[in-house]
Every structure is written in structure tokens, then in C-alpha cells.
Amino acid sequence: MVSFSILAAAVLAVVPGTFAAPSSYHETIGKQLQARQGGYYSYWSEGSGNFGCNQQGGGKYSCTWSGQKGGGFVAGTGFKPGGSRAVKYSGTYDAKGPGYLSLYGWTQNPLIEYYIIDSYDILAPGEPWTHKGNFTFEEGTYDLYTSQRVNKPSIEGTRTFTQFWSVRTEKRVGGTITTGKHYDAWNKAGMKLGNHNYMILATEGFSNGTLLPSGSSSITVS
Numbered sequence: 001m002v003s004f005s006i007l008a009a010a011v012l013a014v015v016p017g018t019f020a021a022p023s024s025y026h027e028t029i030g031k032q033l034q035a036r037q038g039g040y041y042s043y044w045s046e047g048s049g050n051f052g053c054n055q056q057g058g059g060k061y062s063c064t065w066s067g068q069k070g071g072g073f074v075a076g077t078g079f080k081p082g083g084s085r086a087v088k089y090s091g092t093y094d095a096k097g098p099g100y101l102s103l104y105g106w107t108q109n110p111l112i113e114y115y116i117i118d119s120y121d122i123l124a125p126g127e128p129w130t131h132k133g134n135f136t137f138e139e140g141t142y143d144l145y146t147s148q149r150v151n152k153p154s155i156e157g158t159r160t161f162t163q164f165w166s167v168r169t170e171k172r173v174g175g176t177i178t179t180g181k182h183y184d185a186w187n188k189a190g191m192k193l194g195n196h197n198y199m200i201l202a203t204e205g206f207s208n209g210t211l212l213p214s215g216s217s218s219i220t221v222s
């Protein structure tokens, strides 16, 4: 069954000595998605910055944002559970500052947060990441990375967990992301996923403490 969900969240995370990484609101995202089965939609926003996202039906959503220090948001339409699937999407994405246009998801056992990034302005991951190689297939070339988050919010609450990343060498907006190809490439690089929770074609923007995000996106997942 295909179900579309949208979520949008922004939180002011006050963590002295660190910047507000995007994952600081993922716990809430997980809860929001639980309630959104059957097409439920809500927009939730808090913290500094003007973040506005709307669901327009049929897998389409749009966002405009103008962030302030400490703010961020994630919004998208997608699937729960996530898993191996050819995710076709189209639209526009015009972003400045830290943030991503990505196929974004979570697994459990082990708890993994993952990104398949098709476009971005500035890559500013919250933690130092480790390059694990690259892979090329008919949809493009992607570099693989892992990073670790220690005692950060997750869909299971505050946890220590690993992030997996595929970052496209040539940015694009629109196309097909065959998630299973990335899962296979990750597996070959020793990056093991768990049981799929949700995955969305997400727009994310966040302040990394220095740079502020701004932009707009309009994305349709088919």
C-alpha cells in the first residue's frame, strides 16, 4: 500500500556549546508520522526562523524557509514503512545555506538515520563523517559516508546511532531514486541497515551555527 505523509517541523534546540543539528527534531517527526497514516496532515513549527510547508495532495508538498540561528525544519512526502522501492519525484528546489534535498529515512535494530542526497547548497553535516567510497549505477554516482550521533534525539528517543549518507556527485532535482541500490551499496561497504521505519523525499534546512538556511521547494513524489 502506498501512503503519503507530510511532516514539517522546526525546533529551537538550545544546546550550549553545540549547534542545532537537524536531528534535534527527528523525535517529534517520528511521532508526527505515527499519527499521519491515512493521509492525516498537520504542520508543526517551533523555534527561530520562518519555515512554512504545505501538503497539496497526491504526494505534493511545498516549502519556503528563512532560518535564524538555532532553527531548522524537515518536510516531505513518502512511505511508511520505507524499504526497497523506486521513488520517482519531480519539482523545484532552490536553497541557500545548510540543508538537503534527499530521500531520508530511518531503520531500527540497528537504529540508522539515512540520507540519499540529490541536491544541496552547503553540505554541513552535524558530525564529522567518514568516506566509505563511491558507487555508480544507471541513476548516477554517489559518494558514501557514515557518521555517528551520540545521545541525540531519534525516532526511539535520545539514542546513540549511526547515519548513512549517499551524496550524488552531480546535483539534480527530479528523477528516480531506487533505494534498494543504495541499500545494496551500503551493505557492500559494511553499512548494515535494520528494519525499515519511514522514508520521505525530504526538504531540510537548518542553521549550523554560522550559516542560515533560506529557500523554497515544491516536490511531488509519485
Ligand SMILES: *[C@@H]1O[C@H](CO)[C@@H](O)[C@H](O)[C@H]1NC(C)=O
Residues within 6 Å of the ligand: 133, 134, 141, 169
Ligand atoms: C570513486 O572511487 C574511486 C576509487 O577510490 C576513485 O578512483 C574515483 O575517482 C571515484 N569516483 C568519483 C566519481 O568520485
Ligand SMILES: *[C@@H]1O[C@H](CO)[C@@H](O)[C@H](O)[C@H]1NC(C)=O
Residues within 6 Å of the ligand: 019, 122, 123, 124, 208, 209, 210, 211
Ligand atoms: C557551518 O558550515 C560552514 C560551511 O561548511 C562552516 O564553514 C562553518 O564552520 C560551520 N559552522 C559551524 C559552527 O560548524
